[in-house]
Amino acid sequence: MMSDPIEYLMDVWPLSTGTEDHLTSHHLLLRDRVRNEAFQEAIRRVVRPGDLALDVGAGTGILSAFAIQAGAQHVYLVESEDILSCAQEIFKHAGWLDRATFIRGMADRVTFQGGKVDAILIELIGNFGIDENILSVLPTVRNKALKKGGKIVPAGLRLFVVPIMEESLEREFGVYRSVLYGIDFSPLARLADNNIYLLNFRNARRLAEPQLLAEFDFLTCESDTIESRVNFSITEQGRMIGLAGWFEIDLCEGISLSNPPNENRTHWDQIIFPIGEAQAVEKGDRVSFRFRYNTTAGEDQWAWSGVIHTRGGIRRFDFCNADRFLLPKVRTRHTVELKTKN
Ligand SMILES: C[S@@+](CC[C@H](N)C(=O)[O-])C[C@H]1O[C@@H](n2cnc3c(N)ncnc32)[C@H](O)[C@@H]1O
Secondary structure (H helix, E strand, O other): OOOOHHHHOOOOOOOOOOHHHHHHHHHHHHOOHHHHHHHHHHHHHHOOOOOEEEEEOOOOOHHHHHHHHOOOOEEEEEEOOOOHHHHHHHHHHHOOHHHEEEEEOOHHHOOOOOOOEEEEEEOOOEOOEOOOOHHHHHHHHHHHHEEEEEEEEOOEEEEEEEEEEOHHHHHHHHHHHOEEOOEEOHHHHHHHHOOOEEEOOOOOEEOOOOEEEEEEEOOOOOOOOEEEEEEEEOOOOEEEEEEEEEEEEEEEOOEEEEOOOOOOOOOOOEEEEEEEEEEEEOOOOEEEEEEEEEEEOOEEEEEEEEEEEEOOEEEEEEEEOOOOOOOOOOOOOOOOOOOOOO
16 A cells, blocks of 8 residues: 555556546546545534435546445435446445446536535635635535525635746746747736645745735635735745745534645645746835636636836736737638748
């Protein structure tokens, strides 16, 4: 038995399409022992023998399987992708098919009728918690299907940010501000800065105390919009390249999961909000950060801006993932008139 699957497994992915393709991302989840053991224990504490449970975004069905292990009478697995057939195979093999209903579709568009469930299990948790649309999917499903006094695993979510220094990332971002091979790539800087990046921080330096950016109680939250401001007092001299962001989820009383920079305990990475060119900061400097998030027509919009107050002056940044100059995808065939050489 391996003690730590994250340490010992190799990165091996199938070169194929279809269900196997989806297995690739679920493979990452299945080998994340920290995540899985925390969910298993939380579900054991929350789901009572005889309960009905609804698994939103069921994937391989692992959370439903934990609910069956905890004594659930019946589980409803809703999943938008064909990974659901893998869940079905696992349940068939375990002899649990008569205790499960498999629904292929978007959970927020399913009509639930008759009774209500005792527990909702949902792991639509992205690297920054909100980036798998949990804020729009969960309230819709909860309001339709969860009985009064019912439980949700996880019960809540918190988001944290901190100004950060990371030398290799500063060099990476530098590509978009450089002249390379005699070509000036700086026209790409704005596009690059209007992105949120995913990184597994190993050697990042926090330049201030982390701040709580937003907090959600999944039993009551209704809005999928975030509008938040936080202030930092710089505690360490360094070169700020942006703000690192991560989440903490409360699976149940006493069990939480988190993915802060440099810890690498789970499969989740951290995100980074760039600020453009790196900024030298010193102890006592101040950074204010504003974050806006909403899902308009199914598209996530992330906007982040701020002001850095240093002894040398004030520096502002203002970015949004919707601010792009990319051409739309075109599928038409083109005819190009070529010149004849003089
Ligand atoms: C992070 S995975 C979690 C899978 C599984 N619950 C687990 O914990 O291993 C999220 C799953 O939710 C599915 N999903 C995302 N949005 C969904 C939606 N609105 N309705 C149903 N399934 C959804 C994805 O296809 C994916 O399989």
